[in-house]
Amino acid sequence: AFHRAQPSSPLYRKMQEELVRVNAWGKTDTTDYYRNRLLVNMERARWQYALDKGQKYVIANVAAFMLQAVNEETDSILEMRICVGSVKNKTPLLSSRIYYMELNPYWNVPQSIIRKEIIPTYRRDTTYFTRNRMKVYDKNGLQVNPHQVNWAKYAGKGVPYTVKQDNKTGNSLGRIIFRFPNPHSVYLHDTPSRWAFTLKKRAVSHGCVRLQKALDFAFFLLKEPDELLEDRIRIAMDIKPVSEEGKKLSNSATYSELKHYSLEKYTPLFIDYQTVYLSADNNLRYCEDIYKYDSSLLEAMNDLNLKP
Template structure:
């Protein structure tokens, strides 16, 4: 009898494999008998709990769909798939195969359980529960009143739900949009997952699951470097130093998962406020122009934004903002009446537009309110905007520009401006923006900035009677610009560096990750 029981169990196991294999191809059908007709004499040895029915599995999954609140776009894609299709993603012969290479469910569990390499808590996913269900299916040891249909439905539904959340959040970020930015800073428009993306992710899963798992992994140089660094930091043991670097990495890996809504294209500019560094990147030529920048002080923070550089102006005049007139110029002038003369500034009446003598104005009464005058600094030598400015649409009136204050680039903390971004290599940056190399145009820019031309044609320009100094230039093609904030960054020579959180933006992201139980 014992030998017969063992044979029956083997037969049952074989039929379970056949039945699961059929699920991938079968649509709506009658319940599958776990034993072929030729083995009907062994029917009494089989428990009905082992019978597999596609209809029963679908009914169980549909009960889960009714409980789904569809709080996220991937929930909507999940519900839509199982309401509209009879297909299963995981219920095929690979589910019970003894060959690890084809165990797709186990591959998914591997990625979920190793999400900590992305700085995310593996407990976000019900991997323990799924593994227990798989163990019962594979050992034919049903527990807790489970049936094979219930176990298969649980595995199918939970793996698909976990896959969708994993893919969407790893691709676009784990934090909800409202937790990504400190309330005091501007928000860079970001892409986000939607139902179409989640549906496409399901299509990728259907075509080749293992390829889908690999393709979704972030692959930027910065992200991969941070992953390597996180693995290294995690070997240090628990110390305050370890926590400092780990937390900095977790925050910036999350930032690196966010995707700009504005497409970067192959040629773009990233100004990293926290690092006081700008990188002008040309992927077509595999080149990076890197330079130091000065940014807004803590009181005058440089706003984070995305825009398009479309225009450069040579030797700009500076129309001094009202806030600077009130907070800086008036108090300084009251201590030093030579201020306007020394800084080559002129004052104009807002009503008449006429120039007025600054000494005739009682500045003290305007210190705390609107000033009915415009202050304009002469261009060229000594102008605060330097010899060239790069303009882009934004509501904050901030720009990238040259500066006569070269000393500031030698400082470690370069948060010294009123909000605009000062460039260490403004001339080189202007050349980067050009659509193609143009030696004559480059020399016209040099001449306007009082720099000697280098080409033979360019050397002839200043002595030509027909020559007119270049005052502005509109780019043939705009260049995407991103003014961002990253306290871990990758230099042009591929070295990972940490920098101080000058605006104290990291703690809010770290708190949000803790509140969402994201930290491993």
């Protein structure tokens, strides 16, 4: 039964071939390292994916800080760097469906961030709210002056205020966000913090996934290429339109800027964790086990005596 459960995916087959090669090295610590990494990821491959992928899908590999948007119909892969949750604020692993995108979102700051980060920072720097274009509202939705709030009272408990960051330039969510049903309040989004994509270890967020190529990702999600719609997305993101029709729109005084767009067909999304994966150029890559998930899985496999 165990052997019948072996998948036939290109990744699994490549890992099988690699395992044969690694086993031929003889018994060393290096052999053990690569062998264990392969065994763990071959096991993961056996229980993916419950949701049908279809011909067009997205895999965000948290361990590799990489995302692949795959279109099997056109035999193409859009690959990009991503930033994921820190070790303290891990990005949840899940399967879902991307239904819509929102342009120039406002950021409703989570209570935990207000309590743990904004209050201590504001107490050191009272220009914080102004600099970050953030507004404070009471429980009735009325705007209040942050300088008139005794923030010290709320450092360790519930804050009876909400904080909202203005949209557009400098917003933490960038210029576009992609939402999908999930119980963790996470999403994929653009970011103004481009520097983070130059880091080797990109586990820097509070759990959401930041995209290196948000505009390209938006175009990938469209059912088919649509010049005018693509230009409407560009215009909303302050990027110059390229089509003649798009240029006319951007010069029109009556043009209503695109705020959100529901996809004609949802796109399956898998936020996954693979410390061995196939890159877009079809090569096997290894990456670090940032969340330390491999060791517990390897231990469980050894306890059950699971061998390839």
